[in-house]
Amino acid sequence: MKQEIKSEKRVLECSQAIAEAVRLCRPGVIAAYPITPQTHIVEQLAEFESHGKLNSKYINVESEHSAMSACIGAQAAGVRTFTASNSQGLALMSEMLFIASGLRLPIVMAISNRALSAPINIWNDQSDTIAQRDSGWIQLYCESSQEAFDTTIQAYKIAEKCLLPAMVCVDGFTLSHVWEPVIILKQEEVDSFLPAYNPANKLDIEKPVTFGPIGGPASYIYFKKQQHESMNESVYMIKQVNSEFSKKFSRIYGDGLIETYKLENADTAIVAMGSVCGTIRTVIDELRKKGKKIGMLKIKCFRPFPNEEILKTCKNLKNMAVIDKDISFGNAGVLFTEIKASLKDTDVKMNNFIAGLGGRDITQEDILKIYSKIGQKEEIEWIL
Numbered sequence: 001m002k003q004e005i006k007s008e009k010r011v012l013e014c015s016q017a018i019a020e021a022v023r024l025c026r027p028g029v030i031a032a033y034p035i036t037p038q039t040h041i042v043e044q045l046a047e048f049e050s051h052g053k054l055n056s057k058y059i060n061v062e063s064e065h066s067a068m069s070a071c072i073g074a075q076a077a078g079v080r081t082f083t084a085s086n087s088q089g090l091a092l093m094s095e096m097l098f099i100a101s102g103l104r105l106p107i108v109m110a111i112s113n114r115a116l117s118a119p120i121n122i123w124n125d126q127s128d129t130i131a132q133r134d135s136g137w138i139q140l141y142c143e144s145s146q147e148a149f150d151t152t153i154q155a156y157k158i159a160e161k162c163l164l165p166a167m168v169c170v171d172g173f174t175l176s177h178v179w180e181p182v183i184i185l186k187q188e189e190v191d192s193f194l195p196a197y198n199p200a201n202k203l204d205i206e207k208p209v210t211f212g213p214i215g216g217p218a219s220y221i222y223f224k225k226q227q228h229e230s231m232n233e234s235v236y237m238i239k240q241v242n243s244e245f246s247k248k249f250s251r252i253y254g255d256g257l258i259e260t261y262k263l264e265n266a267d268t269a270i271v272a273m274g275s276v277c278g279t280i281r282t283v284i285d286e287l288r289k290k291g292k293k294i295g296m297l298k299i300k301c302f303r304p305f306p307n308e309e310i311l312k313t314c315k316n317l318k319n320m321a322v323i324d325k326d327i328s329f330g331n332a333g334v335l336f337t338e339i340k341a342s343l344k345d346t347d348v349k350m351n352n353f354i355a356g357l358g359g360r361d362i363t364q365e366d367i368l369k370i371y372s373k374i375g376q377k378e379e380i381e382w383i384l
Contacts, residue, residue: 007249008184014145014175017182018084018110018168019044021152023054024190025108028079028197031059031070035089036122037172038112042084064089068096068107075105076211078202080156083107086172087114087128094132097165101136101227103212106159109137110152111169112176113274113325115358123359124172125325126274130302130334136227138166138234139303141273145180150251153185154241157194161241162234164227171325173359175275185249193248231304238301254298257306260313262288263295268374269314271297271339272323276355276362280323283367294371299335310342317348319375325356332380349375355383 012020019041022030030049032042048054057074061067064085071081085093090111100107111129115121129139140155142148148170155166170176201209215223235257242256253259261281263269270280277298287294297314299306314320320343324333331337336352343350353370356362366383373381 007186007189009181010184011179012145012182012184013040013177013179014148014170015040015112015177016044017145017149017184018152018170019048020182020184021149022082022108022110023048024185024187025082025153025156025194026080026196027056027082029057029059029071029074029081031061031067031074031081031083033061033064033067033085033089035064035086037114037176038084038086038110040176041110041112045082064093065096068093068100068109071107071109072096072100072103072105075100075107076103076203078197078199078204080197081107082109084110084112086112087116087122090128090132091116094135097132097135097137099212100165102223104163104227104230105165106156106163107165108152108155108159109165109167111167112172113169114172121358122172124174125357125359126169126171127326127357129167129169130326133303133334136164136231137303138162138164138231138238138301139169140166140301141169141299142175143275143277143298145175145178145182146251147253148175149182149184150245150249151253153190153194154245154256157241158234158237160197160199161237162230164230164234169274171275183251189249193245235304235306238304253300255309257301258309258313259298259300261296261298263297263313266293266295267318268292268294268320269297269317270294270321270323270367270370271299271335273299273302273335274325276323276325279362279364280367283364283371287371302335305338305342307342310339311346314343314348315346320348320350321353321370321374322350323353323355323362323370327354327357350378351376352378352380353383354380
């Protein structure tokens with residue numbers, strides 16, 4: 001009789017949970033350069049490799065720019081890869097992010113979101129990945145350690161199906177260093193969900209090809225059009241992989257793009273990304289007990305941006321508060337401007353709240369303060 005494969009529940013730091021997921025996805029090359037607060041991820045992977053729990057070439061590089069360069073070379077040669085970064089490291093990597101996506105290489109990278117200097121700040125906001133929103137990477141934001149574990153595994157399947165690189169984003173310290181119970185899948189379970197990496201196109205001396213040739217004025221725009229179309233089409237793959245994961249492992253995250261909480265009969269919504277969604281849920285529960293018709297819209301996938309899903313879900317709302325852990329200087333919060341564009345043909349009244357920059361706590365009292373201001377004149381308000 002075939003023995004049943006059982007998953008294992010363990011209490012882990014979120015960074016360790018991500019490393020466990022990466023190990024189970026069997027990357028052939030890991031390029032590592034430390035930067036707080038993502039370092040625990042690559043440290044854990046180094047421990048796996050040194051103890052024989054991970055059969056991977058672990059490369060210590062001299063910078064984040066080099067880390068992505070190493071992943072690009074390995075992935076182009078037909079090898080599944082992984083790296084992690086955040087903040088100034090992600091900014092240093094920026095040149096190579098555009099090259100990775102332009103070459104259509106399905107690299108997966110974990111980000112422990114951290115504020116950008118100056119002034120120097122090692123704590124959380126989402127300005128680092130938001131600043132790279134146009135680099136051609138799928139961006140998936142997680143609320144919990146379990147979601148980070150599951151999303152990492154899904155990200156490999158999504159990226160390899162769409163031929164696009166993917167970021168799995170967790171709030172630095174606020175989530176990356178938090179210990180929570182996590183169900184860790186067995187290797188056999190992940191192998192049955194995520195096939196071995198075998199790309200149709202790769203660098204091969206037996207069948208020579210060129211990756212990234214010169215694209216002149218007559219041809220360059222066609223490459224960019226294909227990238228854009230693939231990013232738009234990845235919406236369907238993200239949904240499909242999320243659904244497949246749910247059927248196999250009984251865990252689901254909305255439709256893979258957005259997730260709602262008590263929004264079915266609501267007239268008001270609070271919108272956010274990442275770990276703050278847990279705080280918002282608690283406040284909504286208390287407001288619901290008082291008869292308030294309020295719910296939450298959690299944006300899980302920021303790129304591709306789920307315009308149609310947001311419009312379908314929110315078009316009949318009266319009021320909306322969008323919490324941004326970023327700011328586009330001279331305009332508004334980036335999530336707010338994207339949501340506003342999605343709902344431009346509706347009567348939803350929207351307010352933008354800039355909160356949590358540089359790791360400042362967003363408390364239940366802050367959420368209640370935001371709720372009290374919903375529906376007032378449209379303007380940016382800073383939660384200080």
